[in-house]
Amino acid sequence: MSQVKALQKRKAEGRSPLWSLVDIVEHNGDAKLKCKSCKSMLSAVNPSQIYKQHFHDDKCMQSKKRKSSGMVASMHAFMANAKQSENAIRHLSRFIFKNNVAMRLIEDEELRKAFNIFGVKLPDRKTLRDQFLANEHAAARDNVKRCLDNAEYFGICSDGWRSKFCGEGQPLTNYCALMPDGGSIFMKVTWGAEHNLFDEHDSIMQEHGRKIIGVVCDNAASNVKMQRNLEAKYPWLIVVGCAAHALNLLLKDIDDIRKGASKMRGILHDADKIGNMVRNDREVRALLAERSTKTHVSSLCETRFGTWSFVLKDVVMLRDELQSVVLDDKFNVEKHGDIKNVILSGKEFWNLLEETNEFFKHVVGIMQSLETDIGRLSDVPEAYRKIAEHAKRLPGDLRAEIEPLVEARRAKHVHTCHKAAHALDPSYAIRSTSGTWMLDIGSIEQRQEILSYMGKFVGADELVNFNREWGEICIDGIPEEYSDLMEHVAKRKGGRSGAKFWSHHLQGRYPMLAKCAAPLLSLHATSASSERNWSTWTNVYTSKRNRLSLDNGEALVFVRQNMNVQ
16 A cells, blocks of 8 residues: 555656556555556556556557557547637638539538548538528628728729520629729629619619729620710719720721731731641641641630730741641642642741731730739820830731721720820829920820810819819929939839829829829729639539529629638
8 A cells, every 4th residue: 555655646746647647556465557548457666667668669559549540649639629610610611612612522421531530520511501601701791891991992893794504694794893002802793684784883883972983894885875874973983995805806806807808818817727727637736746846726716806816926936837747748738738828928928927926916915914903094095005106017018907997996995084094194204305204195185185074073163273283283294302203103104103103292282183193093994803703703603513503603703702802
């Protein structure tokens, strides 16, 4: 008994982890250590040695059993409590919603076994959809509402879309908020014939009021009509067509030349024939593979005429290889004899093809820059100026065909709001011979046009001060104390810096003009945010996932698009 008491005293001191693993008992008159796991009777003569041999050297049968099942002792001992289980399921559900994982996989047997190791019981797909998706959707809506309520102002854009895999092919319309500092927020989507474009935009206007500075849509006739009605009801609103869509229409005009007899028709028609031959003839691709690692020519998209840039680029890159292929004895001259003549026609064809490729590449590059989150209204006049300059450098026949198309689209799609934004943007200011930075206002007629348009942003009692400020800045230019700063601003054409320059530096001297500059230099130039939103819908609705209801589809897209909105 004295030995048992001595051991109990040592256990009470708790200096070794051994004592939490054994009980001290008397067995056949001797003090023994009884393992709590495997119930073995261990000698108490040297407890430290017993601890090493029995527990560390895996002589404990229970320890062996735990390790053979794939769990170490610390993992076996861990079981998630209710709060931890809730957090684990919430983060897993957010992963599923964010990464477009099929919700049925929550019922996968191996996944459920993995979570059961930690004592986490996963919900079924119905609970995931009706409870967790609904909760995330509600939280995202609250977050979006708070963000829009806190915003000083923002624009909206909308676009239509349909897919045979989504809602049985019925048309959908989405609405996104265009934030002045870049980025967008998905607001809602509507479907069904009962929804009217004007009524939906009007309801958004009534909800947010003068916080909305403008509406951007593509240039379809129904959108133009809706925008005119909105502007009639809300005179201070900027309504404008998508600049990228307008440039796509310019490329469509050039594509339509193929229907007539012209130099451009010959180039595009022949490039298309070469592309079709490579795409559709396996023998031609095999001959190309012997000469180049590139054996593919991009396809045209019916509504995305910028894809001509990829077709022309691929054909130009394969010039030498194609000329070698058509001279090969294995080439089928009977099938592709006319194309052979085109490929071997000489330098004139290939030079014109390269010039056309450079023009399309230039236009597509400008489209892509406008479609970013920093593309603003002030960039549109500069975009058309660059395109017109490039058109002037084309060879004579091509220039004669393309220049009128560029000027026609510029006259139709460069609106007064674009000119006013360009005039107020300090990054497009021009340095005079005296060293003063002057706003790029243009002719006297354009100056009067811009002045008349900007009057919509100020009240009747502010017109006198507004006219005075406009006259001062047109004559005096940007104050001299900002000359050094303007050196840096002028190098960053367009983007978000213009509105900040007015609010930070010029608002004190020109408060009325700063009031006009805020919306004009903050509204996005395109509705690309709505287009990108449809890309998310395309990932959600596929040929293998076409039975998802529109309500659940909207919730998934809303959560995915707005999960990180601050």
